Amino acid sequence: MAHLHRTPLPVSEAVERVMQYKRTGGVDKVDLQESGGRILAEDIAATHAVPPFHKSPYDGFALASEDTMELSRDNPGTFRVIETVGAGHRASRPLQSGEAVRIMTGAEIPEGADCVAMFEICTTEEDAAGRQIMTLKRKMDAGQNIIIKGSETEQGDVLVPKGSKINPGVQALLATFGYSTVMVYNKPTVGVFATGTELLEVDEPLVPGKIRNSNAYMIQAQLERSGAACTYLGKLDDDFDSCYEAVYNALGKFDLLITTGGVSVGDYDLMPDIYEKLEAEVLFNKVAMRPGSVTTVAEYGGKLLYGLSGNPSACYVGCELFVHPILQHFMGNTRPYHTRVKAVLGEDFKKANPFTRFVRGKVDYEEGKIVVYPAGMDKSAVVTSLAHTDVFIVLRGGTRGYSQGDMVEAVLLEDQKGQTKF
Ligand SMILES: Nc1nc2c(c(=O)[nH]1)N[C@H]1C(S)=C(S)[C@@H](COP(=O)(O)OP(=O)(O)OC[C@H]3O[C@@H](n4cnc5c(N)ncnc54)[C@H](O)[C@@H]3O)O[C@H]1N2
Numbered sequence: 001m002a003h004l005h006r007t008p009l010p011v012s013e014a015v016e017r018v019m020q021y022k023r024t025g026g027v028d029k030v031d032l033q034e035s036g037g038r039i040l041a042e043d044i045a046a047t048h049a050v051p052p053f054h055k056s057p058y059d060g061f062a063l064a065s066e067d068t069m070e071l072s073r074d075n076p077g078t079f080r081v082i083e084t085v086g087a088g089h090r091a092s093r094p095l096q097s098g099e100a101v102r103i104m105t106g107a108e109i110p111e112g113a114d115c116v117a118m119f120e121i122c123t124t125e126e127d128a129a130g131r132q133i134m135t136l137k138r139k140m141d142a143g144q145n146i147i148i149k150g151s152e153t154e155q156g157d158v159l160v161p162k163g164s165k166i167n168p169g170v171q172a173l174l175a176t177f178g179y180s181t182v183m184v185y186n187k188p189t190v191g192v193f194a195t196g197t198e199l200l201e202v203d204e205p206l207v208p209g210k211i212r213n214s215n216a217y218m219i220q221a222q223l224e225r226s227g228a229a230c231t232y233l234g235k236l237d238d239d240f241d242s243c244y245e246a247v248y249n250a251l252g253k254f255d256l257l258i259t260t261g262g263v264s265v266g267d268y269d270l271m272p273d274i275y276e277k278l279e280a281e282v283l284f285n286k287v288a289m290r291p292g293s294v295t296t297v298a299e300y301g302g303k304l305l306y307g308l309s310g311n312p313s314a315c316y317v318g319c320e321l322f323v324h325p326i327l328q329h330f331m332g333n334t335r336p337y338h339t340r341v342k343a344v345l346g347e348d349f350k351k352a353n354p355f356t357r358f359v360r361g362k363v364d365y366e367e368g369k370i371v372v373y374p375a376g377m378d379k380s381a382v383v384t385s386l387a388h389t390d391v392f393i394v395l396r397g398g399t400r401g402y403s404q405g406d407m408v409e410a411v412l413l414e415d416q417k418g419q420t421k422f
Pocket residue numbers: 194195196198199211212213214215216260261262263264265266269291292293294308309310311312314380381
């Protein structure tokens with residue numbers, strides 16, 4: 001009964017309290033192919049100019065523009081084709097006046113040439129001796145159809161700063177500049193316990209009074225979506241000693257520890273007593289929000305211990321609001337909070353909101369507008385609507401319900417951008 005009276009903390013203050021314990025993890029080298037989605041722990045600079053040589057953007061003939069000054073439809077010029085150069089090869093000698101090199105897209109421009117005439121404007125034939133002769137009927141400019149060395153980037157230019165997320169384009173740059181490995185921030189390690197004597201594992205048949213443990217798998221997937229390395233540590237019965245033991249033993253092994261269930265005021269809600277016995281500092285045990293009001297966060301030995309609700313929807317919301325930004329910060333992300341946008345509410349939501357409500361919703365893009373719809377039943381104990389959830393629709397506390405067409409705030413759970421403030 002010691003934990004019955006709780007003072008609800010506004011959501012933003014609760015987030016702020018948690019973020020006082022944020023820290024950035026170490027860095028490590030990963031293979032280029034494993035680096036997708038990680039955060040750069042080093043600036044990526046051009047190790048050479050791009051392109052590294054003057055190159056042809058077309059399949060055609062490289063020649064000297066000076067040789068074409070007088071050419072026109074009425075005054076065609078002919079060139080001796082001295083060799084063919086494909087990408088990856090180089091001309092064997094510099095070009096002389098009156099000569100052309102048959103050149104392919106991506107090949108280095110031979111010395112003595114300063115333009116490329118595309119195949120489409122040239123004709124070729126063999127002379128009596130069997131040599132290739134090319135005919136051109138127009139004037140070319142110096143530099144025409146040549147990609148100049150360094151025109152895209154010069155050696156030493158910083159192209160992607162430390163702290164950026166590695167996306168497929170960044171991986172293209174890493175490969176371009178010979179980074180077979182790259183320094184990234186470590187993934188935070190997270191241990192997860194599910195608590196509750198009613199829980200069955202996924203492969204167990206349903207029996208009266210019991211339900212399958214869905215939260216552990218949901219949390220694991222949420223954490224992995226947020227970039228963390230998660231270890232499911234198993235489910236615990238509602239027995240104080242074994243719960244305490246399991247939590248105590250796991251604390252030192254992970255960057256943070258999460259439990260689900262047993263944080264409210266029930267006879268078998270053991271987490272509050274466990275925090276007490278640990279002498280952990282409870283940052284809050286009630287948040288002015290729905291669902292997830294029972295979300296509890298404690299600090300023990302500099303590490304955070306999350307007591308997420310057992311109710312699936314409450315557990316989901318608590319994880320995204322309070323765990324996600326801590327993980328992002330740990331990984332060096334300078335924009336650790338979920339992206340928020342203004343959106344149009346797609347249907348009525350008439351329930352009153354004494355506390356700020358995070359309605360599990362789905363986002364749609366209709367005629368250039370962001371429209372959000374509740375994803376299903378809006379109850380803390382509901383699991384089914386989570387399958388369709390990719391946003392939280394934020395309905396402020398103290399409001400009497402919202403109508404279709406109202407502008408609301410939406411937290412985008414699957415957007416990569418993030419933002420610097422909650
Ligand atoms: N007298 C009061 N009762 C309750 C209050 C309150 O303020 N006063 N708060 C309610 C609110 S709000 C919530 S949310 C729940 C939170 O309960 P707990 O976090 O203590 O979780 P449990 O009691 O362990 O379980 C609640 C519910 O969730 C199911 N559950 C638990 N773990 C899982 C899992 N891993 N996978 C799927 N489902 C799970 C469990 O069977 C229960 O049905 O408390 C209210 N009560």
